[in-house]
Amino acid sequence: MARLYEYQGKELLKTRKIPIPRGGVASTPQEAKEIAEKLDCPVVIKAQAWVTGRAALGGIKFAASPQEAQQCAADILGRKFKGVTVEKVLVEEKLDIEREFFASIIIDDQKRGPVAIFSSKGGTGIEEIARQYPSQIAFRQINVFSGLRDYQARNLVRQTGLTGGLQLKVGTVLTRLYQLARQYEARSAELNPLVVTRSGDVIAADCRIAIDDYAVFRHPELGIEIARELDRPATPLEKIAYKVEEGDFRGTFYFIQLTEDFNKDEGYIGFHGAGGGGSMMSMDALLKRGYKLANFCDTSGNPPASKVYRAAKIILSQSNIDGYFASGSGVASQEQFHSARGLVKAFLEENLSIPAVIRLGGNSEEKAIEIIQTYTKDLHAPVEGYGRDDTPDFCVSRLEKLLSKHKVKPSPPAAQSKGSPQGDLYSFDTLTGTLRIDHSQCLACQSKVCVKECIPKILKIEGEKAVLAITTEEAKKGGCIECLACELACRFHGNQAISILLPIPELEDYRRERML
Amino acid sequence: MAILIDEHKKVLVQGITGREGMVRTRLMQEYGTRIVAGCTPGKGGQEIQGVPVFDTAEEALEKEGSIDVSAIFVPAPLVKGAALEAMEAGIKLLVIVPDRVPIYDVLEIDQEATRRGVKFVGPNTLGLCSPGKAIVGMIGGRAEFARQWFSPGEVGVTSRSGGITTSIAYYLNKQGIGQSTIVHVGGDVIVGLPHSEIVKLFQEDEQTKAVVMFGEIGGSQEEQVAELIAEGKFTKPLVAFIGGAAAKEGTRFSHAGAIIEGGRGTYQDKVKRLKEVGAYVVDNFGDIPAVTKKALRSIS
Numbered sequence: 001m002a003r004l005y006e007y008q009g010k011e012l013l014k015t016r017k018i019p020i021p022r023g024g025v026a027s028t029p030q031e032a033k034e035i036a037e038k039l040d041c042p043v044v045i046k047a048q049a050w051v052t053g054r055a056a057l058g059g060i061k062f063a064a065s066p067q068e069a070q071q072c073a074a075d076i077l078g079r080k081f082k083g084v085t086v087e088k089v090l091v092e093e094k095l096d097i098e099r100e101f102f103a104s105i106i107i108d109d110q111k112r113g114p115v116a117i118f119s120s121k122g123g124t125g126i127e128e129i130a131r132q133y134p135s136q137i138a139f140r141q142i143n144v145f146s147g148l149r150d151y152q153a154r155n156l157v158r159q160t161g162l163t164g165g166l167q168l169k170v171g172t173v174l175t176r177l178y179q180l181a182r183q184y185e186a187r188s189a190e191l192n193p194l195v196v197t198r199s200g201d202v203i204a205a206d207c208r209i210a211i212d213d214y215a216v217f218r219h220p221e222l223g224i225e226i227a228r229e230l231d232r233p234a235t236p237l238e239k240i241a242y243k244v245e246e247g248d249f250r251g252t253f254y255f256i257q258l259t260e261d262f263n264k265d266e267g268y269i270g271f272h273g274a275g276g277g278g279s280m281m282s283m284d285a286l287l288k289r290g291y292k293l294a295n296f297c298d299t300s301g302n303p304p305a306s307k308v309y310r311a312a313k314i315i316l317s318q319s320n321i322d323g324y325f326a327s328g329s330g331v332a333s334q335e336q337f338h339s340a341r342g343l344v345k346a347f348l349e350e351n352l353s354i355p356a357v358i359r360l361g362g363n364s365e366e367k368a369i370e371i372i373q374t375y376t377k378d379l380h381a382p383v384e385g386y387g388r389d390d391t392p393d394f395c396v397s398r399l400e401k402l403l404s405k406h407k408v409k410p411s412p413p414a415a416q417s418k419g420s421p422q423g424d425l426y427s428f429d430t431l432t433g434t435l436r437i438d439h440s441q442c443l444a445c446q447s448k449v450c451v452k453e454c455i456p457k458i459l460k461i462e463g464e465k466a467v468l469a470i471t472t473e474e475a476k477k478g479g480c481i482e483c484l485a486c487e488l489a490c491r492f493h494g495n496q497a498i499s500i501l502l503p504i505p506e507l508e509d510y511r512r513e514r515m516l
Numbered sequence: 517m518a519i520l521i522d523e524h525k526k527v528l529v530q531g532i533t534g535r536e537g538m539v540r541t542r543l544m545q546e547y548g549t550r551i552v553a554g555c556t557p558g559k560g561g562q563e564i565q566g567v568p569v570f571d572t573a574e575e576a577l578e579k580e581g582s583i584d585v586s587a588i589f590v591p592a593p594l595v596k597g598a599a600l601e602a603m604e605a606g607i608k609l610l611v612i613v614p615d616r617v618p619i620y621d622v623l624e625i626d627q628e629a630t631r632r633g634v635k636f637v638g639p640n641t642l643g644l645c646s647p648g649k650a651i652v653g654m655i656g657g658r659a660e661f662a663r664q665w666f667s668p669g670e671v672g673v674t675s676r677s678g679g680i681t682t683s684i685a686y687y688l689n690k691q692g693i694g695q696s697t698i699v700h701v702g703g704d705v706i707v708g709l710p711h712s713e714i715v716k717l718f719q720e721d722e723q724t725k726a727v728v729m730f731g732e733i734g735g736s737q738e739e740q741v742a743e744l745i746a747e748g749k750f751t752k753p754l755v756a757f758i759g760g761a762a763a764k765e766g767t768r769f770s771h772a773g774a775i776i777e778g779g780r781g782t783y784q785d786k787v788k789r790l791k792e793v794g795a796y797v798v799d800n801f802g803d804i805p806a807v808t809k810k811a812l813r814s815i816s
Contacts (some may be wrong), residue, residue: 109705109735143624185620214592215618276703277677277730280759281801287761299522299680301615329679331665331686333657335643361656361683388686391802463813 001187002209002224005048007090009207012184016176018191019203023092032073035065035091045072048088051081051230053124062283064351075499084232095205098299100193102129103174103182105142107188107212114142114154114181116174117480120160122193136160148178170194181283184222185215193340207316235260237317240409240506244310248432251303253311257295263320265384268294268322269399272311274328274339274360275300278392282327282359285392289400291325294318299342306432306482308342313504316350316509323399324356331388332362340368340385341484344375348491354380355402359395361388375488382406426465428472430480433502439465449493450486466497517723518646519672519714520609520637521549521585527652527692528583528607530598531590532564535614536654540589541565546659549650552580557644560616573598573605579613585609587643595639596621600689611652612638612708612753636708642678644701645683655682655700669694671808672718674711675730676701676737677759681754683726684804686728691805693812705735712740715750726753726811728804733760734781738790745793753811754795755804758786 004012007025014020022039025034025048036043047059054060057083063069073089080086108115119129119137130137138159142148154171162170181189191204216224226234226242234242241255262268265294270289273279279298287291287296295318299311315324328344339360349355355392356376360368372385380404387396424439437450440467451459451465458479460469466486470479482500490498521527527544531537532554542565545551553576560571562699570576577583586602588595591601591612599610607791629636637644643653647666654677656662665686671693675681681700688695698805699714701707709717712731714731717726739757744750761783796807 107619107623107705109742111707112626144620144627187707212619214616215620217593218618262712275677275679277675277680277732277759278683280677281680284761330683331679332679333654333661333682335657362679363661381647388683389690389706400656412771439619443599 002213002216002222002226002450003050004209004211004222004224005050005088006046006207006494008222009047009089009189009209012180012209013207015203016180017179018173018209019201021092021095021205023090026073026089026091027077027087029074029077032089032091033066033070033102036063036069038392039091039093041324042094043069044092045076046090046092046350047076047079047086048090049081049409050085050427051084054081058413060490061387064418070294081233081441084260090218095195095203096198097193097195097205098198099196100205101170101195101298102126102190102192103170103177103191103194103346104188104192105178105186106190108141111141114178116140116142116148116156116178118160118170120162122195125342126192133363142178145511147182148175148329152177153178157326165200166196166202173202180294181209184209186210186481187212188316197234232466236506237314237512240504241314243272243505244307244314248304248307251299251301251307252302253307254298255311255314256296256297257318258293258455260318262292262294265322266292267434268280268292268321269319270294270315270318270324271296272315272324272326273298273300273342275332278329278332279325280324282392282395285327285396286325289396290394291323291396291399294321299339300332302481303338304344305338305342305484306430309345309484309502310342310504312509314342316346316352323354323403324352325396325399326356327359327395328361330359330361330392332360335363336360336481337366340371341488344488345372345484347376347379347383352376352379352383354381355399356381356383356407357386357395357399357402358383359390359392360389361386371488375492398430399408410464426467428480429476430482430500431476433482433500435480435500438464438497441495442466445490445495445497447494448491450498452492453485453489455483518701519717519721519722519724520635520646520697521644521652522646522649523548524580525549525584525650526550526552526580527650528552528586528602529567530556530573530586530588530602531568531647532556532561532569533559533590534726538564538591540587540654541809542569543654543656543659543662544587544651547645547651547656547662550647550650551804552583556809559702565678572752573601573607577605577607581719581803583607585611585652588612588614588638590614592616592618592639594715595729596625599625600628601635601726603628603632608634610638610708611635611641611643612636612702613641613643613653613787614638615640615703617704619704619706622704626706626708635713637699638702638704638707640704641702641707642663642681644697645685645697646697653700655698665689666698667694668696670696670723670725670812672714672721672724672727673697673730673749674701674718674727675699676703676711676732677780678703678731680730682761687802687805690801691809693808701737710737711760712737715741715754715769718753719750724752725815726755727755728810729754731758731786733758733783733786736781742793742795745795753796753814755808755811756790756795757798757801757804758783758790
């Protein structure tokens with residue numbers, strides 16, 4: 001789920017007229033001071049981070065004066081809470097709290113719909129409330145067509161003993177909270193605590209909203225950068241990966257880092273799955289043998305070779321991994337040679353220095369395994385390919401063998417051949433890259449293997465040189481499916497004339513910063 | 517018998533003129549599925565692989581008289597409209613293939629389906645196959661592979677992962693165990709027919725003697741199956757494998773449904789509950805065929 005920060009959530013509450021404390025968001029201590037001056041009252045300074053238990057971690061501080069507020073903000077900003085650096089603080093009036101409630105809307109998979117939850121005991125987590133005060137929690141399933149009607153909300157609140165004006169105020173908040181959740185397609189929207197002040201006002205003191213990943217595209221106004229279920233902000237590498245996915249609608253590419261903090265020889269593996277279930281099973285097989293995952297990755301839904309290539313390049317940008325393990329469902333319904341070529345191109349460019357075991361079961365797996373085995377023969381590092389009759393457990397045992405034998409010797413990345421500048425360059429754009437053919441090399445080539453290998457059959461020979469058989473516009477629009485077959489065939493059976501440039505925005509900068 | 521689909525069921529393909537729709541129509545036809553019509557708004561009058569294309573589902577129904585199943589291959593944002601259209605036209609089973617359908621759209625589809633007595637598989641499903649009879653969706657990739665990989669028999673398969681659905685059927689097949697119907701229920705949090713609904717159908721199906729279930733962390737589908745067993749509503753042997761033993765709380769592993777929320781839906785809980793009610797819980801995926809054989813022996 002795409003989570004919103006507290007301050008973002010509260011801005012949405014305001015649009016639905018759910019009362020929130022007066023205040024503002026600050027990125028610097030100076031800004032915090034200015035907000036406190038404007039509020040002209042004791043304030044609370046709250047770290048904007050998705051962690052739970054901020055108060056106990058020192059992420060919530062109270063200040064009596066603007067100077068103190070500035071100091072508190074300085075303490076919190078830039079600090080790390082559970083590994084996440086705080087970039088913003090919320091500065092709000094300190095509320096004079098009489099009671100705390102819990103109010104939330106969630107989508108419940110068991111009830112198959114939105115559910116409103118209210119408790120007259122707020123402040124702690126709902127699990128804790130349920131344990132201590134089971135009679136003080138009320139639930140109600142919401143009809144997704146008719147919504148939560150005001151009397152339904154009041155009856156829900158009534159079950160916890162609230163009466164009169166307070167029942168009306170809280171019921172109204174719940175009705176509006178559901179309207180907001182529905183409008184922004186929230187998987188969950190939680191006000192905890194929802195407080196009653198000594199003057200009798202009902203105010204949302206905290207707010208946690210998570211938007212349905214699949215609906216983020218309908219809400220550009222929320223400015224959600226990465227619509228992915230994460231309990232922390234995205235890492236730089238995850239952002240790079242997400243851009244790749246956004247820029248290419250063919251198949252899906254999912255990448256998350258499980259840790260960035262590890263060293264060589266600690267047993268961290270770069271993991272590349274295909275298909276959710278098979279990926280998870282393969283991941284379990286690795287962990288069972290004591291390996292640790294640097295990342296989780298899934299390329300599935302029939303992605304082109306170019307997308308698998310980019311995924312592999314991103315995985316290999318985690319410089320301290322000791323091995324590469326790619327394993328999917330076992331019997332996939334898509335052609336496996338696309339993944340094979342994507343992986344091989346990345347391995348060759350990286351001059352792979354760590355052992356890799358690749359399990360590609362399913363359609364055309366024999367061809368896929370052959371591509372893996374033959375094209376990686378000259379690499380320092382051992383690369384093995386397996387198919388549907390080899391279990392993930394067996395493949396992990398192979399990786400174990402290779403890791404025990406192979407002494408890691410880092411090798412510099414192979415220079416990407418860019419075609420000789422003096423050569424007779426022919427090039428055209430593909431959907432996400434550029435294909436270059438050095439025609440001066442073509443002349444000396446006997447095989448013309450690129451034309452035979454090209455899967456969509458868009459190349460032909462003209463005067464001994466390989467050229468497009470379709471227009472450049474057609475090629476760019478997807479006529480070239482970026483299967484990478486021509487490049488690899490030309491490299492090994494032709495005259496090394498073809499290079500396909502598939503840029504990955506910001507990856508080079510990322511690697512340079514980390515001295516890869 | 518088999519459940520949900522067979523060679524007699526008449527199938528409509530919504531989004532038949534699209535990239536996936538076209539390819540999958542051929543796969544389904546070649547396998548033996550009775551595709552009677554397609555529909556794409558604005559493209560009525562064409563023919564795709566001999567199948568007449570209509571502008572609306574209602575028109576397809578008018579021309580065909582009756583249609584049993586709609587296979588939906590439209591882009592995710594258009595799924596809700598397509599599903600509601602098929603239901604209003606009178607189709608009683610939908611197979612919603614696309615991934616990334618917004619959850620409130622699924623809830624609306626679900627509520628309307630319940631009201632109308634319609635069933636749906638998916639969203640985010642590879643589909644289903646009754647071996648030797650029919651495929652609806654994209655299971656198998658090519659008909660020739662589907663024929664090699666699956667064969668008719670007495671074991672039902674229900675799975676939350678598409679690739680694993682085919683894998684289980686393939687490995688069973690290698691050991692000479694045929695399948696009644698194999699179903700990918702879909703990878704999302706809320707699916708039309710979760711495991712519990714599928715096993716209820718298998719319970720009623722005479723051909724099915726035992727069921728293999730591939731569960732995943734997150735949600736409560738596997739726990740619900742355990743409840744059915746505990747209540748005596750599902751009495752056939754169940755072989756279960758749960759993926760995601762090593763998952764971290766709050767992090768999604770590919771399938772949106774595979775996320776552990778607030779300590780619910782953990783691997784340990786699911787395994788414990790299933791073992792308590794007497795299911796055969798398998799630790800190693802490769803052991804599924806052997807354990808299934810054992811389960812079948814236990815009832816013969």
